[in-house]
Amino acid sequence: MGSISLKNVKKEFSGHAVIPNLDLEIGDGEFVVFVGPSGCGKSTLLRLIAGLEDVSGGTISIDGVDVTGEAPAKRGLSMVFQSYALYPHMSVRGNIAFPLKMAGMDKETIKRKVEDAAQVLNLTDYLDRKPRQLSGGQRQRVAIGRAIVREPKAFLFDEPLSNLDAALRVNMRLEISELHQQLRTTMIYVTHDQVEAMTMADRIVVLNGGRIEQVGSPLELYRNPANLFVAGFIGSPRMNLIDGAPAKEHGAATVGIRPEHINLSPDSGEWKGTVGIAEHLGSDTFIYIRAEGIGQLTARANGEIGLKHGDTIYLTPDAGKLHRFSEEGAAL
């Protein structure tokens, strides 16, 4: 079991409210991703759940039990840190065995559990090495190994992949997702990378300034962003946000249209523009267009299209995919 419930949680650092007031329910076995720009309080929130920081108000419960005042060790959670935080003086075996040793398990059980975890994470050949003799990816796997051996109620990941290079990051992303499929244990994952959030999460919590902007499945957030912040944050390339007269035509203060929902035509369309830069990725082409009376827009086309700098192009937004926002930024 591993359901986590936050009620009226507040956190202040020397008088400054980092998290003013927050409620959140996380179901057993869910993969929840906290996403937001740096300084939005997502790591602080994770550390509050872990018990590494004390709340300034409110309650945190795990499986219905209030753990607000409990020490981290008593909460039954495991955490994987951005810096790996491996014990440099211990071998890989020592690192993975540490939580079991702290739990007072007997040597035979520890040995068996460490070897099982090493098997799952392909670390069997490295058990006797020191962390400094491992690559970044292997170190992160050791950190995950250390987290899974104690069979926690939930895993907490604090930007675990940001120290890895791009290729390795994709691999580890898959490994963590597979691990979740295997273990079906609650996972809370903090990242500033919305691609990680979209690809891994059952549910995404978008945070901004210590407040929850929206909670929902990746596709819910993509299709129905609750406000301008979520609209601009989720999706890559970013949603085009247009205000002024063109927005008024649609009865809104701002309208948003995703790059993939703009149809391009060489001879006719709603808006006229000039191609600034075209990024050819092979599978897609991102076109940055200067549209008359609107401003800078980004469009996305499937496959290769032969556009180059200075070409004139006509754009028509897919009417059904247009997002409308009020003066206050809320979705209409």
Place this chain on the structure above:
Amino acid sequence: MARAVSTKQKLVYTVIGWTVGLLIFFPILWTILTSFKTEGEAIASPPSFVLFDWTLENYAEVQVRSDYFKHVMNSIIISFGSTFIGLLIAIPAAWAMAFSPTKRTKDILMWMLSTKMLPPVGVLVPIYLIYRDGGLLDTQIGLIIVLTMINLPIIVWMLFTYFKDIPSDILEAARMDGASLRKEIIHVLIPMAIPGIASTLLLNVILAWNEAFWTLNLTAADAAPLTAFIASYSSPEGLFWAKLSAASTLAIAPILVLGWFSQKQLVRGLTFGAVK
């Protein structure tokens, strides 16, 4: 681009280095040489550098006049004892300051350091009276207590500097892994800070070994360490340079050997944090 150093520059630096080194070492060398002279040769003018009758009689005399090994044992017990107790108190203190600082942590550190600026003689009378009434005069435990208190600020400061360089993530990981505070310190913090703890230990053993003010004022015979042993040779019936030198040589020999073997550790420990 690395700076090129010509052979001539190297030569100049080497000569300067050796000159400074020998200047610092000279008093020790002279003491050692004098300890092998007769009393007459020790005060002869002009003094002879190596061309004198080498003799071991001063060492024999010193051993007859006073029990060298008793003083060595006192020095060892007092310096290691005060350092170990100091570490026992300072490790948790430095942990708290490095990993759980409050608004006042810096003030506490400065206050601790400021106690080192107080001239010890300023508190001699009260401490002497307390020791006299408490039966601590001329006891090993009495000296261990006073030296622990004298050196505690330095131990805390040094450990604080080393601990600050340890990423707090690793200690938090230990906390998440179920370690209690005691286990976190024993299994994670101390093994990671071993170089720093070792150099703190060595430096404090040396400081305690050489401490002369309190050891001379609070001991008489039973707990007198080597500092008192040397001092006993500057007696009112006349100075005996050769015997005093022999006593000094015997007193500094153990700590010199310890320092020699641990110099690498000491340098590494003292520059820990400064050079990464």
